[in-house]
Amino acid sequence: xxxxxxxxxxxxxxxxxxxxxxxxxxxxxxxxxxxxxxxxxxxxxxxxxxxxxxxxxxxxxxxxxxxxxxxxxxxxxxxxxxxxxxxxxxxxxxxxxxxxxxxxxxxxxxxxxxxxxxxxxxxxxxxxxxxxxxxxxxxxxxxxxxxxxxxxxxxxxxxxxxxxxxxxxxxxxxxxxxxxxxxxxxxxxxxxxxxxxxxxxxxxxxxxxxxxxxxxxxxxxxxxxxxxxxxxxxxxxxxxxxxxxxxxxxxxxxxxxxxxxxxxxxxxxxxxxxxxxxxxxxxxxxxxxxxxxxxxxxxxxxxxxxxxxxxxxxxxxxx
Numbered sequence: 001x002x003x004x005x006x007x008x009x010x011x012x013x014x015x016x017x018x019x020x021x022x023x024x025x026x027x028x029x030x031x032x033x034x035x036x037x038x039x040x041x042x043x044x045x046x047x048x049x050x051x052x053x054x055x056x057x058x059x060x061x062x063x064x065x066x067x068x069x070x071x072x073x074x075x076x077x078x079x080x081x082x083x084x085x086x087x088x089x090x091x092x093x094x095x096x097x098x099x100x101x102x103x104x105x106x107x108x109x110x111x112x113x114x115x116x117x118x119x120x121x122x123x124x125x126x127x128x129x130x131x132x133x134x135x136x137x138x139x140x141x142x143x144x145x146x147x148x149x150x151x152x153x154x155x156x157x158x159x160x161x162x163x164x165x166x167x168x169x170x171x172x173x174x175x176x177x178x179x180x181x182x183x184x185x186x187x188x189x190x191x192x193x194x195x196x197x198x199x200x201x202x203x204x205x206x207x208x209x210x211x212x213x214x215x216x217x218x219x220x221x222x223x224x225x226x227x228x229x230x231x232x233x234x235x236x237x238x239x240x241x242x243x244x245x246x247x248x249x250x251x252x253x254x255x256x257x258x259x260x261x262x263x264x265x266x267x268x269x270x271x272x273x274x275x276x277x278x279x280x281x282x283x284x285x286x287x288x289x290x291x292x293x294x295x296x297x298x299x300x301x302x303x304x305x306x307x308x309x310x311x312x313x314x315x316x317x318x319x
Contacts, residue, residue, distance in 0.1 A: 007082030015090030042066030113191030117200035140285035
């Protein structure tokens with residue numbers, strides 16, 4: 001395709017199990033002015049055979065030695081022709097109207113640089129009944145980004161020029177994964193970002209995903225990014241060590257007593273004020289996100305459990 005408006009990117013590594021379903025979900029889009037860039041990042045299974053079996057002229061496919069997902073994403077972005085970049089993982093799915101709905105949102109809201117969607121979680125071939133339903137307003141997303149990633153990476157549509165403006169994905173090993181958390185954090189400091197509450201993505205939960213297989217290492221990388229986000233906002237008043245301790249409490253690691261309760265209360269209050277000062281206040285969603293943050297931090301501070309583990313602990317006591 002000569003002038004596609006959207007470039008859909010699928011990086012692939014040993015994705016034979018669900019790759020065809022992912023590709024088919026893109027090709028079934030009601031919006032048709034897109035190119036689909038698929039890069040096989042050194043797969044040893046049938047991935048390349050599956051990719052090569054398609055003859056749709058909207059598909060551009062490449063094969064390379066293994067470079068890793070972040071380098072592969074940046075390579076795909078560098079060769080893309082679209083004004084917008086759409087992401088999809090090799091085992092996920094998009095509904096047939098997703099690109100159309102997201103494109104309409106960005107066209108109608110030019111101040112926004114990116115928009116994600118809610119997602120239904122699938123395991124193998126079945127719906128789990130669970131969902132990923134993140135905040136939708138810029139206010140609530142801005143507050144969430146201090147501690148965690150409020151986007152489904154595989155659901156995103158991003159303005160390419162604004163993506164490049166903040167430097168695209170960081171390829172440093174100390175930041176990946178979660179490469180997308182840092183990227184959205186950078187993007188949200190310069191532009192507005194949002195989520196559409198509709199379920200336009202199916203996110204497949206796999207046992208061998210990096211975040212599940214190396215959960216402790218993954219969480220510590222998330223904490224580093226969270227610390228940087230907090231420090232960049234209120235570092236004029238609190239030390240980097242205090243910002244790191246607050247991020248650790250949220251993610252239920254390193255309950256080391258290096259930060260006292262009064263400081264925690266003040267820091268959370270100051271973070272909420274930054275959202276209000278920017279004029280982004282949308283009370284209901286912000287209150288909901290604020291309550292979630294406070295619950296996770298205070299439960300771990302007082303009891304040494306994450307809220308999920310604390311509920312299980314209490315339920316066992318009162319059985």
